[in-house]
Amino acid sequence: MNIIGFLIGLVIPYLAVTVFAVSIFLRIKRWLMMPHLLKWSLYPMPLHYTGQIGYMLKEILSFKSVFRNNRSLWAGGWIFHIGMALIAFWFVTFVLGFHTGILLRIGLSILIIMPAYITLIRALNTKMRAISSPLEYFNLLIFMSIGILGILMITYAKPDPTIIRQYFIGMISLHPVRPPASPFFLSMLGITEFFMIYFPNSRTLHMVSKYFTFHKVSWEDHSA
Amino acid sequence: MQQTTERKEKNIENNKNNQRKEQVKNATVVQKRQYPFFAIENPVEENRVSVFVKTLGAVLKDEKYKLLLDLYLNTCASCNSCADQCHLYQTTHEQKDLPAYRSNQLRSVYKRYYTTSGKLLGRLVGARDLQESDIDAMIESFYRCTMCRRCAVECPMGVDNALLTRIGRCVLGELNLAPKNFTISTSQQLEGIGNTSAIPKGAFIDTLDFLQDEIKDMTGYNVEFPRDKAGAEYLFIAPVSDYIVEADTLMGTAMALQFAGADWTIGTEYYDAINYGLFYSDKITSDILNKLLAEAQRLKVKKILIGECGHATKVVKLFMDLFGKHKFEVQNVMEYTAKAVEQGRLKINPTVNKDIVTYHDPCNLGRGLGVFEAPRTIVRAAAKHFVEMFPNRERTTAAAAGEAGLRCRTCMSSE
Ligand code: SF4
Ligand code: SF4
Numbered sequence: 300m301n302i303i304g305f306l307i308g309l310v311i312p313y314l315a316v317t318v319f320a321v322s323i324f325l326r327i328k329r330w331l332m333m334p335h336l337l338k339w340s341l342y343p344m345p346l347h348y349t350g351q352i353g354y355m356l357k358e359i360l361s362f363k364s365v366f367r368n369n370r371s372l373w374a375g376g377w378i379f380h381i382g383m384a385l386i387a388f389w390f391v392t393f394v395l396g397f398h399t400g401i402l403l404r405i406g407l408s409i410l411i412i413m414p415a416y417i418t419l420i421r422a423l424n425t426k427m428r429a430i431s432s433p434l435e436y437f438n439l440l441i442f443m444s445i446g447i448l449g450i451l452m453i454t455y456a457k458p459d460p461t462i463i464r465q466y467f468i469g470m471i472s473l474h475p476v477r478p479p480a481s482p483f484f485l486s487m488l489g490i491t492e493f494f495m496i497y498f499p500n501s502r503t504l505h506m507v508s509k510y511f512t513f514h515k516v517s518w519e520d521h522s523a
Numbered sequence: 524m525q526q527t528t529e530r531k532e533k534n535i536e537n538n539k540n541n542q543r544k545e546q547v548k549n550a551t552v553v554q555k556r557q558y559p560f561f562a563i564e565n566p567v568e569e570n571r572v573s574v575f576v577k578t579l580g581a582v583l584k585d586e587k588y589k590l591l592l593d594l595y596l597n598t599c600a601s602c603n604s605c606a607d608q609c610h611l612y613q614t615t616h617e618q619k620d621l622p623a624y625r626s627n628q629l630r631s632v633y634k635r636y637y638t639t640s641g642k643l644l645g646r647l648v649g650a651r652d653l654q655e656s657d658i659d660a661m662i663e664s665f666y667r668c669t670m671c672r673r674c675a676v677e678c679p680m681g682v683d684n685a686l687l688t689r690i691g692r693c694v695l696g697e698l699n700l701a702p703k704n705f706t707i708s709t710s711q712q713l714e715g716i717g718n719t720s721a722i723p724k725g726a727f728i729d730t731l732d733f734l735q736d737e738i739k740d741m742t743g744y745n746v747e748f749p750r751d752k753a754g755a756e757y758l759f760i761a762p763v764s765d766y767i768v769e770a771d772t773l774m775g776t777a778m779a780l781q782f783a784g785a786d787w788t789i790g791t792e793y794y795d796a797i798n799y800g801l802f803y804s805d806k807i808t809s810d811i812l813n814k815l816l817a818e819a820q821r822l823k824v825k826k827i828l829i830g831e832c833g834h835a836t837k838v839v840k841l842f843m844d845l846f847g848k849h850k851f852e853v854q855n856v857m858e859y860t861a862k863a864v865e866q867g868r869l870k871i872n873p874t875v876n877k878d879i880v881t882y883h884d885p886c887n888l889g890r891g892l893g894v895f896e897a898p899r900t901i902v903r904a905a906a907k908h909f910v911e912m913f914p915n916r917e918r919t920t921a922a923a924a925g926e927a928g929l930r931c932r933t934c935m936s937s938e
Contacts, residue, residue: 329590329593330594332590333590333591334586334587336587337587337845338842338845339591339686339841340893341917342890342917343895343916358679363679364604364677364679367604367607367677368604368606368607368677369602372602372603426621427601427603429621430601430624430627432601432627432646433649434647434648435601500640502598502599502600504598505598505599509598509680512595512680513681515594516681517683
C-alpha cells in the first residue's frame with residue numbers, strides 16, 4: 300500500500316468523520332443555546348409537536364415549497380436527494396451483507412445527471428444565476444465527480460465487493476484492513492472525505508440548520 | 524547616497540500627488556453621489572465602507588442577533604422560492620428585487636470580513652470586498668423590500684429575508700442612510716413636538732373635541748374621547764396622523780369602545796403609536812417605544828390598546844420585553860373589539876351594510892402577529908356579505924397601510 304492509499308484509506312476517513320461529527324455537534328450546540336431575545340415568529344405556525352413534525356416531514360420528503368415555486372429546480376433537486384438516499388440505503392445494506400448493484404447504479408447515475416441538470420438551470424436561468432455563487436456549482440461538481448468515479452469503477456475496474464465490504468466493516472469496527480487498491484475507489488473515497496470535512500462549513504449544512512430556523516425562530520410562539 | 528535621497532524625495536512627492544488626485548476624485552464622487560428615490564438627511568459621506576463593516580461587526584456581536592444571524596447568513600439553498608412569493612419581484616422582475624439576491628448583498632460582506640472561509644477563498648465562497656457602489660446598491664435594494672415577510676412563508680429553509688433587510692437597514696441607519704420621511708418623523712417624535720405629525724397638544728385636544736361633536740352630529744350619540752383618566756384599564760393610542768386622515772376610523776373606534784363598556788383613556792402627553800424605528804434602527808425603536816410605555820405608566824393603566832393595522836402593535840408586542848422600561852399587556856383594537864362582539868357586549872347591525880365586504884390582511888398583524896380571526900369576526904358581525912379576497916391570511920400581499928404604504932409615500936415624496 301502506498302502512502303496515498305494509506306492516507307486516504309486508513310487515516311483521513313477517521314479524521315473526516317471526526318471533523319464532520321465535531322463541527323456539526325458544535326454548530327448544533329451553539330444554535331441550541333440561541334436566546335429568545337428577538338421575537339420574530341411567523342404565523343400561522345404548527346403549535347404542537349405533531350404538527351411541526353408533520354410539516355418538517357412533508358417539507359423534507361416532498362420539497363413542497365420548491366415544488367410550488369420552482370418546478371424545474373424541484374424536479375432536479377428532489378430526484379438528486381432521492382439519489383443520495385438510495386446510495387445511503389445501498390451503503391447500509393451493503394455493509395450488512397447485501398449487494399443490490401442496480402440500486403447503486405441508479406443512485407450513482409442520478410448523482411451525475413441531476414447535478415448536471417441543476418448546474419444548467421443555475422447557469423442558464425438569469426434569475427437562478429443571479430443568486431448562485433461559485434460554491435453552489437462547486438458543491439454540485441463534488442457530487443457529479445463521485446457519481447462519475449463510481450460508475451467508472453463498477454463498469455471498468457469491477458472490484459470485488461467482498462474486499463470493499465471487508466474494508467468498510469474493518470473501518471467501522473475500528474479494525475482497519477488494507478483498502479481496495481482501485482484508483483477509482485480511492486479517488487471516490489478521497490472526494491467523500493473532503494466533502495465531510497468541508498460540509499459543516501458550507502451552506503449545504505442547511506439540512507441541519509433548517510431545523511433551527513423553524514423551531515428557534517419562526518415557530519417560537521410569543522403570543523401565548 | 525545623494526541619489527537615494529533624491530529618489531526618496533521624488534517618491535514622497537509622487538505619493539503626495541497621487542493622494543491629492545485621489546482626494547479630488549473622492550470629492551467628485553461625493554458631490555456626484557445621488558441617493559435613490561428618497562432624500563436622505565446628513566448622510567455620512569466619509570469612510571462609508573469601514574463604518575459599514577464595523578457596524579455589521581457590532582451587530583454580529585449583539586446578543587439578540589448573534590446566533591440568529593449565524594443561522595440566517597449561513598442558510599439558503601439558493602432555490603428562489605422566495606422570488607415567486609415576492610410581490611415586488613413579481614412586479615419588476617429585476618435582479619435587485621430577488622429576495623435571496625438582496626440577502627446575499629449582506630451575506631457577501633459578512634463572509635468577506637467575518638468568516639475564515641470568506642477571508643481565504645473570497646468570491647469562490649460568495650465573499651466580496653465591499654465597495655462604495657455596493658453600499659449605494661444596498662440602500663436602494665433594502666428600501667425596495669417592504670419587509671412584508673411573504674417570502675418567508677414559502678422558504679423551505681425557514682429563512683426570513685425581511686429580517687435580513689431590517690438588519691441591513693439598521694446598519695445603513697448608522698451611516699444616517701435612511702429615508703427622510705422616516706428620520707423627520709422620528710426626530711419630531713423624539714426631539715420635536717413629540718409626534719410624527721408635529722401636532723401640538725392643544726390642537727390634539729381640539730381635534731378630540733371636534734370628533735366628539737362630529738359623532739353627535741352624525742349619530743345623535745354622546746360619545747366621549749376620554750383623556751388622561753388615571754387608573755383606566757386601557758390606554759388607547761393610534762397613529763396621530765389618523766386623527767386627521769382617518770378620522771372616521773377613530774370615531775368608529777371611540778363608539779365601539781364606549782358601547783362595549785371599555786374603561787379607556789387617551790393620554791395627552793404622548794399620543795402617537797407610530798414607531799418608524801422598526802424599519803431602520805433599534806435605538807430609535809427603543810426610544811419611541813419607551814415614550815409610549817412612559818405615558819401608560821404615568822396614567823397607571825393596566826393595558827395598552829393600539830388602534831392601527833400592524834407595525835405599531837408589532838413593535839410593542841415584539842420589542843417591549845427587549846427594550847421596554849415598563850411592561851404592560853398589549854392588545855390591538857381589533858382583538859378587543861372582536862372579543863366584545865363574541866361576548867355580546869357590542870352589538871352591530873349587519874343589515875346596515877348591504878354591500879359585499881372583504882378584508883385585506885395587513886402583513887404585520889397577520890403573518891407578523893397571528894391576528895387573523897379577530898378582524899373577520901368584526902366584519903362578519905358588521906356586514907351581511909363577507910367574502911374572502913385572494914390571496915389572504917399568511918399569503919396576503921403587503922396592504923396599503925403596511926410598510927408598502929410607507930414606501931409608496933416615500934416614493935411619492937421624492938418624485
Ligand atoms: S419581505 Fe416582502 S418585499 Fe421583501 S423580499 Fe420578502 S416578499 Fe419581497
Ligand atoms: S426561498 Fe429561502 S432557501 Fe430558497 S432562495 Fe429564498 S431564502 Fe434561499
